Amino acid sequence: MRPFTLSVAATAWLALTALTPVPARAETAAEPPVACTALSDAAPARLIASCTADIDNPSTAEADRLDAAITRAVALHNSGQTDKALAEIDAVIAKDWQRARAFRARGEIFRQTGKTEAAFAALNEAIRLEPDNANGYESRGNVFNNTGKYDRAIEDYNEALRLKPDFALAFSDRGAAWYFKGEYQKAVADYDAAIRLDPDHAQTYTNRGAALRKLGRRELALKDETSAIRIDPTRPEYFDNRGLSLAGNGDYAGAIADYDEAIKLRPEAKFLTNRGDAWQARNDYDRAIADYDAAQKLDPKFQRIYNNRGAAWQHKGDRARAQADYAEAVRLNPSDKNAAENYEIVTKEIERLGALASQKNLPSFNCATARRQVEKAICADPGLAQLDRNINDVFLRVIADAESDSHRVALALTRQQRDFIDQRNASFGRRGYDLRQAMEERLDKLNTIARQ
Template identity: 30%
Template sequence: MKKIRRISTLLILLILISTGCGSKSPAVAINEEGYKLYISGDYQGALEKYNEAITADSSYSTAYANRGMIHFYLGKYEEALADMNKAIEVNPKDPVAYSNRGYFQLAMGQVNEALKNLDEAIALKKNFDDKQLLALTYVTQGSAYGMIGAFEKGIASFDEALAINKNDKTFYNAKGILLKDWEKYDEAIEAYNEAITIDQSYAYAYGNRGFVFFIKEEYTKALADVDTAIEIDASIPQVYNTKALIHSAIGEKDTAIEIYDYMITRWPHYNDAYIGRGNEYLLKEDFARALTDFSVAASNGNLDAMVQKGYLHMTLEQYEDGLQAFKQYNEVKPNNYLVLVEIGNGYQQLSQYEESITYYDQAIEIDPQHYLAYYSKGLSLKYQEKYEEALDMMNLVLTKHDLEEAKKEIEWIEKKRKG
């Protein structure tokens, strides 16, 4: 049985597509033709073949699974999910169908749902005809665990994958990424070393190892690794981004900006380049250019850029614009504690104190142990001359954090009450 291999990226989100097995029925034969077109990069042609396979045999689950992944490649996400669901409906014992759906949900940010499907795929592991596909399912599971901070479980998943195939460089690369996120930097470097030992021309491992050296402030090693990665494969924008960060860290800000300029010319839709260049302009206090770059990335839907844009507007006392940026973020990704506090702060600066308290209360509900929302709420109460409530709030701050500003506010309020 042939399977379409997953394609690993620097972020190690891996795709797995089943292409079926069994006797050469017309549907199976057409499905294999679709596979060949997929391998050649002709997704539209592959899609047409999978349509033909389904017409030939509407109960052939593999064709639905494959068509679903082609829809995913083409950005047709509703159609992709519908086909994945159909594949499981037709054959609920196909582990690859669950693995594909798990990958899809992971890519859509639905991590918990993804894990349920990946668990289901692994529960059916005896049904994997190709054990490499089982290994890839473990890798996707490990990446999913990493996204929710379940690092130990993630490492266990990667080790399961490596137990199946200890010679797959992408598995070590994926494990290194999770170890980096876990802040186990030396172990991450060891994982990247293993990947490079397997393939000394593996650009992603050099680039990722270089990023860890950057985090460790070992800039000479970091720069050597990213330069090696670029020499091997000059088509990976993330590596250029790391190179720019390194030059910025060693004080070569203009060089960093030149790298970002090159990236934006070559990859005009790569948001991190706009954010990186915007940050460099921000350090130079070139606020207009910084705001332009953040705005471009934000208009492309980048959440980090929305936050950066919001902070910059607030710094420039452009509170209504700042509120718009933070609220745009909140619509896409609600319940971010710090963003809710910033929205509250924006309303506070506009003297809309009751509205500010609404957002502070939302933040407190999300994290009742963090002091910041209590402190900001206390200020809004103080500005409304609700001194008793403000005093209670500042005292509550001190039960969470020994904040000097809260002590000063308590002193001021007590003097005000006495006098």
């Protein structure tokens, strides 16, 4: 049984190039005026103001005015005004239908908003208009990446790099395609090339960290994720990724601190679920459940919540709630074998306990085949029989919990149980030996272990 999924790879955030490759930074009044230029890292509001000034300036040449309008449209999209951004680009194309940059910007906005077919149409037109411009192939490669067509994405990145061999973003995004294909060594090689060309791009570091983690190179992954945070401490995904690496190393306190920071920057279901997993790994099931509950409120369709919360309920002994959560996990993702297995196991436990409830005061063994005197004594005394049943039930639960964390611990607990039974069998009937007291003490010890 795998009670819950502490999934590093499945939840790692791997990003592709966006319209603004370096996230907007805070600016102060002491900084120089913002220029209306493509791929500016200025705050969207200031960029919009700068471009508007250029557009409204009567002395601005028409071609420059159209370029400023495209740059303003990108800034509008980055500030959450996507409809206005697309309208601005439509107006540019209406004036100059051969302006490839407008189609590239339109395609990238459609990609980021999940409108795949529209993105392909716009980028295909951009490439038709400017077949020697590397940016069009790079952007279309990202759409192929988003749709799972990784070989086609790599073809476009290859063409972009043929046209522009020092194109850092194309190396970075081709690295993402290799990552999605499971070719982690090739991904790392592309990320290395991207970082040599552009050592200040935080996104490439966190992506390389994800690939390194897949290769088991966790210390290097942590260094990369820390570099990403140093370059841009405003992105919650970077803290979340480092938290996953720390959790993979068993540093759950450090992971929780990073998840805290991610949640502070932007509460998301995946961040809360990851923190819940870390609390669960520390056996703090109440805090884990609180995080899973909060994640469910933010995104009730985030499937991993239910499997992992089910495990927490199961650890607390609430099989009914565990069963309900596992069932929802399977409903949301029928191909999740882990959730299906957990649902089957807890359902059988509930059925077994229901059957046992109708067999009160029966021991854990078959009295009809009992041969030892101590077993016959247990069968003859309803109180001892129930004690034996309770010892066995708690022991089985303790073993199941231990096995999920450490096979060695489970084996040690099994040896302890065998030692107890051997001592019971050898001591029964001797002067001073109290069978009931020995069984009660054993049950107390097992209950103490179960509560840990």
